[in-house]
Amino acid sequence: MTTVVQSYIGGRWLGAEGAQVLRSAVNGRPVAATHAEAIDFERAVSHARRVGLPALMKLDFQQRAERLKALAKYLNEHKEQLYAISAHTGATRTDGWIDIEGGTATLFAYAGIGSNELPAGNLVHEGPAMALGKRGGFSGTHILVPRGGVAVHINAFNFPVWGLLEKLAPSFLAGMPCIGKPATATSYLTEAAVRLIVQSGILPEGSLQLVSGGTGDLLDRLEGPDVVTFTGSADTAAKLRVHPNLVRQSIPFNAEADSLNCAILAPDVTPDDEEFDLFVKEIAREMTVKAGQKCTAIRRAIVPRQHLDAVAARLRERLAKVSVGDPATEGVRMGPLASRAQQDDVASRVALLLEHAELVYGERDHPAPQGEGVAEGAFFAPTLLLSRRPLEQAAVHDVEAFGPVCSLMPCEDLDEALALAARGRGSLVATLVTRDPRIAAQAIPVAAAWHGRLLILDREAAVESTGHGSPLPSLKHGGPGRAGGGEELGGLRAVKHYLQRAAVQGSPTMLSAVIGEHVRGAKLRESDIHPFRRWFQDLQIGDSLLTHRRTVGEADIVAFGGITGDYFYMHFDELAARESPFGKRIAHGYFVLSAAAGLFVSPAPGPVLANYGLDTLRFIKPVGIGDTIQARLTCKRKIDRNKKDAKGVGQGVVAWDVEVTNQLGELVASYDILTLVAKRE
Template sequence: MIKLANYTQGQWQEGTGPGTTLYDPVLGTALASVDAGGLDMAACYDWARTQGGTALRALSYAERAALLKQIGQVLQDNRDKYYDISLQNSGTVQNDTAVDVDGAIYTLSYYAKLGGKLPAHVHLEGESQGLARDNAFASQHIEVPARGVALLINAFNFPSWGLWEKAAPALLSGVPIVVKPASATAWLTHEMVKDVIEANILPAGALSIVCGRPEGLLDALNALDMVSFTGSADTAASLRGHRRIQHDGVRFNAETDSVNSALLGPDDSDAAADLLVREVVRELTIKSGQKCTAIRRIFVPESRYEAIAGAIAAKLKTITVGDPRKPEVRMGSLVSRQQHEAILAGIAQLSHHCEILFNGSTEITIQAEAGSACVAPMLFGAKDPDTNPLVHQVEVFGPVATLMPYRDTEHAFELVRRGMGSLVASVYSEDPQFMAQAAIRLAESHGRVHLVNTEVAKVQTGHGNAMPQSNHGGPGRAGGGEELGGLRALKFYHRTAAIQASPDILNRLIQNAE
């Protein structure tokens, strides 16, 4: 069994505690162990700030972008190895691994290209604004790299993409990172970090990794550091309550679970209905529904409820679930037995409040040995969503979704909003006026609104795919954070200041930024 050592202060260090074991979720075999006992987190952060941060800030944006390109190449060169690790540690089929591994490589490539076009060292935000008569004294906002360390706390479902979608804008900004992967699937994250460190691409201290649960993870941060978190809303609330964040002002970004929606328009389009059905099935099965952006609630006109239920069930019945080593299997397992038990508990909870429209446990034979973490997809129905608050509140983080009817457009928008903040809503219709209306009405409670008709059916990027060009995050329950979105992602790792001075000094500032 492999011991996943921690990399801090320029060296690999094994923990001094008993550690936590990582398992193959299908076969149940022990794969690796993580342990962060005895680590000096204050020394880890200090090394990152003084060594890594200083070296990164000495480079231009274009030079840091070149480092991202090199990292992407290292990951590409080791892609087959990462696919094998993902299969063993996450139980994913190849298509699901591609979303994680290839998605990470694409995101790094995107930020490498984006960074190559930035000014040398300083971002100017807008134009200067006069503060005195004849513009004799003016104000210019600038953004400069933060001089703290960025702690990246990642979730178990995307051990590759979850790391690099945070790391790319942080490193491009000139901020050193300390990576804290979820223990259950830390092997892939660890292997990628190890490969990048051994390639000697980044300055010493720019990249550290801590596996397991170290003492003082947040305690050792200072007021000018940053924490970017992906995970459950409960964990995010616990982190927000920590003194370093609540009192000292450590910058905190959270992307948490949400009950994302798919909405079929009222225009009776069979083509739009087919697109919705296809996307719902895809979102239920990709990574076994273990995506923070997965469709959890499906809203359709009352007149189409039965037909859509039947269409989704018919497609789900064709899905093969089980051991991803078997070529015929299209949907693998959950990442652990712990998640398996949590999903079954969530299914039981929804069963008490909803009708079962498709029961994968009876309709699909799981092609894996007993004791695996595989769960077949489930589709529930709630014919009266107005009096069933649970379906708008409970997210079962697996292959589970609930279908609900709406009376009219206003009712549909009101039901979608009951999620109280989500990462994404997708809308399927052939009515452009309805689509435009949906975009405006849903934008207030969603980080992304994904509009699909037959015109874009073959090129649309998918309800659940968080593209680096677009905002990823959401208000309210979704955590209130923002990630990606092109250059928007860099703002979290920069500090904004208003420079008030004479036009001559401001002009010199502008010249130095170019």
């Protein structure tokens, strides 16, 4: 780590002269200083557009996914450097793990999403294609393509590494160069992470720049294809959202803001239940992990009035066991806040809350922080408040103390609990602790209108639950109202946020050429070579085979029923079948599927290695005794995942469109077959 926290702009590190001193949250000693030099944001944006964007577009989704995976591995190999610096922010090893390895886990997750869910190339077909005319000559569909802009990511102080990486991963995968701006208080840790990223050489130059300091006129230099994302306070989000240039150019702005998240103890849970202790444990954990400096932390605990004293007593008992102090001291479970300024802010907000609440547990009850030199640290004791009349008191639903602070509040029943939860005017996450599935079914649809994520916690889920406060790459992170109204993560959804969606209309042949995927009705390529005999490189979209025909007899139905044990009446009961909507006995749908496979397979060993699934299977019309079926097999889609088997043979994924028709030319079954196909050496 450098003495002066530098910016990485235009391919060079900037900053030699110190300005604002950044102090250790543990002991107040200087850790680093911000740089005094002004940043040329015209240069930063130009570098992203002229260098970063072309470099990213030379790669496709699959290749960018590979880079993310390599970066995750590299950062994990050097993680101890980040842990050492993270200690200055007040983070315990557990806190650091959430931030540092939580960040690399997100990189791994998006590498997997890119590899498994995105195609080769830089266009995503967001189908299905649909016929727009009666004769099959005019169709339409949707595509997603890179926006061709720059992503500006503005982050809060509490997750200096994860905050950067969880935004970088989907935007990099989508082909957008990023300019990251961390919060000043902990920017020295973000700078250390970016130094490792640059040092690795894994990301193309220009794909990531770092702004250590203010954003200056950066937002004024953005254009329509660009994107701005923000994590931080609701007040700051509200100001950025109406920035004149963002409004004028309709630049997408995504906000994930701190919110007054809640946990509800359902009325079916009693102090004798395991779920009661799970509720108490979850609140205590959310108060003390990262010293409560999480946008997802539980700020309001809603409890049936008859259990209020029991919850308060158990929380006091648990909080008293939390050792606070220097994270380097053995046994310490909670460190300080990120800075003395943050300490003052939390203290002022607790004072506001105490104007209408009681102190249940706080500094008066908690042992002094452990460790040497901690007197100058930014410590704040776990603080539990009680609002006895929460329906009448607004502060508990409006004021957030961004630290180890939570307010208890009683409710009369589940409906009142849900009403209190909604008073927060939108949050990132809420937890419902209940034993009764009927209560969950009643509460969750109501709560979902005001919360971005909902955790239903009981003894069964607790075995594997990642907890109230842990956003996961595969699930949406964000919430309505006060929580910012935006969305992050959520698997492929986050990548799509950085892509541009367009509707495309034209003939099936033209659409097929554009999307790189066969559209029914497009021109086909038929030859004497069976498509299953072609290597992955030699297969072309539209390569097709029309099979010979097969007439279905009663013996086929009887034999298939005997093999499978499927004696459903529609296949075997002549009288009952005659009275059915079909008016006759019909073949098993899966017999039709199997018979079609027999029509189009090429049985000898060849490039097709394995069939590993079916997609979009539909049985359109019944097949009766005496009907004649025929299949058309067409190469629909190819994905080169750049993988090799144990013998070093390369392989790709091919999706085959299958149409099964009857003697009248009517479609009776439709599906995609997914196969692994070997590459020619």
